[in-house]
Amino acid sequence: MTRKTLTLFLLLTSFPFLSFSQTSEGIQRKALDFLNSLDPSQQNEVMVSMEDSARVAWTNLPVGLAPRTGLRYGDLSEKSKIAFHQLLSELLSSQGYLKAFAIMQVDDILHELFELKYQRGEINENNIKMIRGLNWDYGNYYVLLAGNPEKDSQWGVKFEGHHLSLNLTVSGDEFSMTPLFMGSDPAVVEDTQYAGLRPLSKEEDYGFWFVNSLNESQKAIATLEDEVPGDIITSPNRPQWLEEYQGIKGSELSEAQQQILHYLIEEYIGNLNHPKAEEYLAKLHAHGMDEVYFAWIGSYEPMKPHYYVIHSPDFLIEYDNVGFLDNANHIHSIWRENGNDFGEDILKNHRMSHKH
Numbered sequence: 001m002t003r004k005t006l007t008l009f010l011l012l013t014s015f016p017f018l019s020f021s022q023t024s025e026g027i028q029r030k031a032l033d034f035l036n037s038l039d040p041s042q043q044n045e046v047m048v049s050m051e052d053s054a055r056v057a058w059t060n061l062p063v064g065l066a067p068r069t070g071l072r073y074g075d076l077s078e079k080s081k082i083a084f085h086q087l088l089s090e091l092l093s094s095q096g097y098l099k100a101f102a103i104m105q106v107d108d109i110l111h112e113l114f115e116l117k118y119q120r121g122e123i124n125e126n127n128i129k130m131i132r133g134l135n136w137d138y139g140n141y142y143v144l145l146a147g148n149p150e151k152d153s154q155w156g157v158k159f160e161g162h163h164l165s166l167n168l169t170v171s172g173d174e175f176s177m178t179p180l181f182m183g184s185d186p187a188v189v190e191d192t193q194y195a196g197l198r199p200l201s202k203e204e205d206y207g208f209w210f211v212n213s214l215n216e217s218q219k220a221i222a223t224l225e226d227e228v229p230g231d232i233i234t235s236p237n238r239p240q241w242l243e244e245y246q247g248i249k250g251s252e253l254s255e256a257q258q259q260i261l262h263y264l265i266e267e268y269i270g271n272l273n274h275p276k277a278e279e280y281l282a283k284l285h286a287h288g289m290d291e292v293y294f295a296w297i298g299s300y301e302p303m304k305p306h307y308y309v310i311h312s313p314d315f316l317i318e319y320d321n322v323g324f325l326d327n328a329n330h331i332h333s334i335w336r337e338n339g340n341d342f343g344e345d346i347l348k349n350h351r352m353s354h355k356h
Contacts, residue, residue, distance in 0.1 A: 024170045030087040031149040031157060037080040038071070046071040047145045050154055055146040056342045059236045060181050060332065062107075062162040063142070064135035070158065073104075074139020084143065087157070091168060091177065096271030099182060102199035103164050106184055107136040109194050116191065136162060154347060163332075169343025176346055177272055178337040179240070185330040187321060200331045203319055206264040207308050211296050213257050214248070219300075222248040228298040228305040232318040232332050240341060245311055247295025250288070258289045265292070265310060268317050268335045280337070283314055303328050314338050 035043060048054055054069035076084065089097055118128040140161055147155030149170070157168040163183030169176045182200060189197040198204075214222055224246060234240050250258060269280045284292075291312055298306035305328050310317040316336040323330030339345045 024173055024175050027087070027090050027168070027170065027175065028149050030083070030090045031145070031155075034080065034083040034087050034143075035145065035149065037077070037083040042071055042075075042080075046143055047148070050147045050152070050156065052146060054144060055156060055158065057236075058158075058160065058165045058167065058179060058181065060163050060165060060183055062134040062136055063140045064133050068142035068144075068160055070142040070144035072139065073141040073143060073159075073161075074137065076143075088159070088166075091157075091166070091273060093270055093273050093277065096273075099199055099271060100159075100164060100166065102197070103182060103184055104138050104141055104161070106186070106189070106197070106199060107140070107162050108138045109189055109192060109197070110185060111136045112192055113186070113189075134162075154343075156343065167342055169346065171343060171346040171349070174346040174349075175276075176337060176340045176343040177276060178335060179341050180271065180335045181333070182271070183330075183332040185323070187323075187329045187331045190329075200333060202267045203264075203333050204302065204321065204331065206260070206267055207296075207306075207319060208300070208302060210257070210260045210264055210294070211308070212300055213260050218248055218252065218257075219296075221252065222294055222296050224295050224297050226297050228307050228322055229320055230322055232320045232334055233309070234316070234318060234334065234336070235332075241336070241338070242309070242311060242316060245293040247293050247309070247311075249290070250292040250294075251290035253289070261292065261294060261310070262289065265317065268333070271335070280315070284312075287312070287314065299328070 035046070038046060048069065052069075059066045073081070073084070088100065092100065114123065114128065114131050117123045123131075141164065142158075142160055144158040144160075145155070146158070149155045154169075154171045156170060157166075159166040163181075163185065165179065165181040167177065167179055184199045187198060187200065187204065189195055211219070211222065233242060250261065253261065265284065266281070269277045269284075271277075272280070293311045294308065295311075296306070296308045298304065300306075305322045305326060307318075307320045307322075309319075315338060317334070319331065319333045321328045321331045
């Protein structure tokens with residue numbers, strides 16, 4: 001643990017009155033502002049009950065393959081879009097907020113890239129029809145409100161589309177933001193005026209920085225012999241948690257290596273607004289880096305398929321970069337809090353404390 005990390009750890013543990021908890025009141029106000037910006041028909045379209053299965057179903061597929069429940073972002077008025085941006089700014093840090101909308105923008109870029117390939121004769125008529133049917137578009141993301149933030153103590157927000165699934169669950173003064181999926185195709189734009197754009201740059205760069213900081217014996221422990229997965233392992237149609245720890249344990253790392261791994265973890269936690277991020281970081285520091293596991297599959301060089309997972313008793317991070325062309329230019333990543341996907345823990349705690 002470096003001096004900087006130690007100082008923060010001591011600060012977090014030495015002053016019991018110091019709390020980084022972000023209350024749900026500010027989030028509730030922004031959610032109500034957004035809800036009140038909608039006309040009555042849109043309010044009916046955007047709202048479902050907390051028991052609706054759409055609240056806890058998630059996917060990263062484009063809407064042409066997986067239609068969504070809720071209100072289409074592209075159909076919002078300018079007033080409602082501004083109110084919704086205010087809500088997202090309350091939930092996410094500036095880093096997370098800008099990533100989310102860069103991911104949406106990349107959908108328009110991806111559409112443009114394939115149209116250019118079609119014009120150049122690189123893909124045929126049948127393929128471009130299939131691709132157009134995927135409905136990649138900046139506006140094809142959907143907002144869903146579960147429960148009523150004005151009247152209910154338990155409610156939530158889902159914002160989802162291609163390569164983005166943001167899930168907020170509120171229970172009284174507590175809230176969760178997991179699972180949080182972010183992806184990017186392409187991972188680096190190689191054509192058009194947006195060439196060079198990388199929405200998830202540090203998830204990739206810090207991963208390579210860390211794995212290449214390992215010596216050969218450490219790499220042998222960290223690297224699994226499996227083939228690079230074609231997607232994250234906890235994808236929507238598979239188990240949503242990994243039970244087995246694999247790879248190298250934090251206690252087997254040097255102080256400098258632990259710090260790099262900490263940077264990588266912070267990149268995911270840091271997508272959340274600062275009070276919530278500090279809450280997660282406080283938990284990480286309280287338990288220490290010794291119980292964090294890191295596993296890697298694939299190439300140690302960019303633009304070749306690779307995957308990593310970071311796993312602790314408290315959280316799970318997955319990152320996969322393979323791509324349909326096997327060129328490692330298509331990122332999927334996810335952040336999960338153990339036991340609290342879609343607010344499972346906080347909803348259960350509420351039920352337990354309100355038994356009659």
